[in-house]
Amino acid sequence: MTIRLNEAALSHARGLLRTGDFVADERDDWSEDAPSADDGNAFIDKHGMKEYAKWFLGEDTDATEGTKGRYEFPYGDFKKLHRCAVISGESRAGQYKHPSIEKAYQELLDALDRK
Numbered sequence: 597m598t599i600r601l602n603e604a605a606l607s608h609a610r611g612l613l614r615t616g617d618f619v620a621d622e623r624d625d626w627s628e629d630a631p632s633a634d635d636g637n638a639f640i641d642k643h644g645m646k647e648y649a650k651w652f653l654g655e656d657t658d659a660t661e662g663t664k665g666r667y668e669f670p671y672g673d674f675k676k677l678h679r680c681a682v683i684s685g686e687s688r689a690g691q692y693k694h695p696s697i698e699k700a701y702q703e704l705l706d707a708l709d710r711k
Contacts, residue, residue, distance in 0.1 A: 599654045599668060601696040606704075608650040609671050613707050618677040620708060626680035631673050636664060639674045648674075653685065654697050669697055671704065679708050 612618055621629065631639070640648045645662055649655070651674055652667035659666040669685045672678050686701035 598657045599692075599694050599697065600657055601700055602649060602653055602655045602667070605650050605653050605671070606700050609653070609677050609704055610707075612672070612677040613704070613711070616711075617675070618672075618708060618711070619679060620711070621678055621680045623680055623683045626678065626684045629673055629678050629680060630670070633664075635674065640664070653700050654689070654694060669694075669701075671701070677704070677708075679705070682708065 619629070636648065648664070649667050651672055652670050654667065654669035656666050656668060669689060671681045671685060673681075682701050682704045686698055686705060689695075689698035689701055
């Protein structure tokens with residue numbers, strides 16, 4: 597499994613921060629706020645896979661292109677960036693040794709906490 601940083605997703609997340617489209621929630625809120633598989637499918641049906649991919653900081657280059665399984669490390673709910681997702685993702689990226697993704701999450705968390 598080769599996970600690389602999805603630069604388009606990081607750019608999208610930064611844009612959400614600039615426009616104020618974020619939720620300053622707590623770590624444990626992600627279990628309630630995370631979109632379901634059905635939410636993901638509905639988003640893809642409406643907006644396409646390219647837009648779906650923008651909500652995930654990790655891209656598994658070994659997974660088939662055009663599939664949901666290619667994208668990992670979410671940071672939001674297809675509407676807003678969630679602080680709880682960033683905290684959860686940062687921990688997971690560190691645990692599974694994805695330093696570029698962990699660093700991107702740290703950047704987002706720092707920016708959220710400054711707001």
